[in-house]
Amino acid sequence: MSTVDGSMAPTSNADVSASPRRPRRRRTVATVIGSVALVAIAAVGVALALRPGGAAESSPTTPPEDRTVVPPIGSCHVGDPGKWSLNEGAETERRVSCDEPHDLQTIASGIAEAFEHAPNILDPGTVPLYGRCEEAANKLTGANWRDTYTYVVLSVPSASAWQKGAHWYRCDIGRTEDVYGTIVRAPGQLTRDAVRPITCLNFTVSQLGIENITDAPCTGPHSGEWAGPYTLPFAARNTAVAVVRQMASDACHDQAMTFLGANRIPTELTWWGLNPTFALGSKYACVVGPLDANRKLGASLKGIGNGAIPFV
Helix, strand or coil, X not given: CECCCCCECCHHHCCCCCCCCCCCCCCCHHHHHHHHHXXXXXXXXXXXXXXXXXXXXXXXXXXXXXXXXXXXXXXXXXXXXXXXXXXXXXXXXXXXXXXXXXXXXXXXXXXXXXXXXXXXXXXXXXXXXXXXXXXXXXXXXXXCHHHECEEEEEEECCHHHHHCCCCEEEEEEEEECCCCCCECCECCCCCHHHCCECCXXXXXXXXXXXXXXXXXXXXCCECEEEEEECCCCHHHHHCCHHHHHHHHHHHHHHHHHHHHCCCCCCCCEEEEECCCCCCCCCCCEEEEEECCCCXXXXXXXXXXXXXXXXXX
């Protein structure tokens, strides 16, 4: 399960919550202050440029962007999505060239036709709308996006912008440097070739499960490997906790066997799963590694079947 500090715990012992996830926002205070300052300067309506002699010359500013227009696919945005799967109030974000550092890149967009008000986390229609975003992300990455260092965000206008005619949605994707989905600001268009897959990992093992998870090369000593995501039916969110816990454990076990290419999990190995919260963007995923936390792997476990385990 996902603990308060971002660790992963065994699904068999996880506390399962059906409440929407309220992830932490990234700490980008300096950047946010800088953005506010830029907005304040732009609000004056005149940009000042110094003449060669030192006098100030006025020039017209760029006309303000029409916030009711559907954002184009391929546009990039600077905001503060943090690790939110539903990015509300997105009309206030600054659109920039994708060559500049940005947080989000739009991979699909359109009109939120099924909504009478701005989409929110409690709307039944938000889940299928997020599903459109996942489809676009899978197409971009050429894989299940949960297997990559990316995070998918559904960006929507605020309630006030909706009342003024902004009835659009954006499907956005951002780069991450961890397996949990914390978006990092970076320049460059995100393409299939630029997407990094999640593979081998280093971590520490505790009674809570695994913690301090970081990327690691598969050719060197490492603690375990990302075995891939598993799925649970969304309808199970109303099922008893013990039943969901067992469903998650079984699904992760099956995913681990598929990853290994084996009909059983060797006794020298074990698996850990991310807790199913049924929130948008949750990375239900399995990690496989040595049962003995003091042992390390020296190569990938993928497809080893019933062969020898590549311990260091």
